[in-house]
């Protein structure tokens with residue numbers, strides 16, 4: 001079930017060229033910590049794919065509901081979810097990103113609704129069950145067993161709960177030399193790799209992100225994948 005939808009949105013920060021120059025064997029904590037220490041790579045706003053998905057098919061009664069955001073970065077999604085009433089656990093490998101997220105949450109008045117935790121999800125997945133488990137762009141230029149992490153993400157969804165996986169399906173239109181060895185699975189491949197039993201596929205499709213400017217300001221677009229599943233019927 002693949003449907004093409006266009007998300008009207010604000011501009012999305014450009015993917016940077018840095019990913020071309022990374023040794024895949026580099027230590028992931030060192031890489032991401034350096035990445036966040038060297039600047040503010042993301043906008044701090046929630047991802048349009050997550051906002052659009054929850055706007056299109058809202059989850060009723062989020063007042064006491066719990067959410068887990070995997071690879072939360074500086075917390076755009078986590079803070080937005082907290083603003084919608086969720087109690088959020090936000091997890092990332094980079095302490096600098098988590099500290100920025102926590103500061104952003106305090107500034108937004110939702111500091112008490114988010115717990116920030118440092119985990120290398122390849123080796124150390126948080127224990128618990130959540131009503132919503134979400135992850136946006138959990139991609140890495142260094143070795144990352146994303147499939148295994150996503151299977152563990154599914155296992156962490158409470159009965160009746162929701163799993164949302166947003167990822168890149170292609171590179172920005174202005175990127176003439178995409179990085180080698182990039183793993184950008186289709187929505188169907190993601191669903192198949194989860195090897196699920198007793199779940200409902202709510203959405204598995206491509207989303208055109210209409211405004212993805214290059215670092216030099218050149219206009220561009222990008223295609224992302226949005227997968228949404230519900231545990232049970």
Ligand SMILES: C[S@@+](CC[C@H](N)C(=O)[O-])C[C@H]1O[C@@H](n2cnc3c(N)ncnc32)[C@H](O)[C@@H]1O
Pocket residue numbers: 028032042047070071072073074076091092093094097119120121122135136137138139140144
């Ligand atoms: C492309 S960024 C996306 C950040 C955020 N979700 C967003 O949409 O802006 C990927 C994030 O995954 C995190 N990450 C990469 N490898 C990780 C790992 N092994 N364990 C936990 N987080 C990881 C990075 O630190 C980074 O914040």
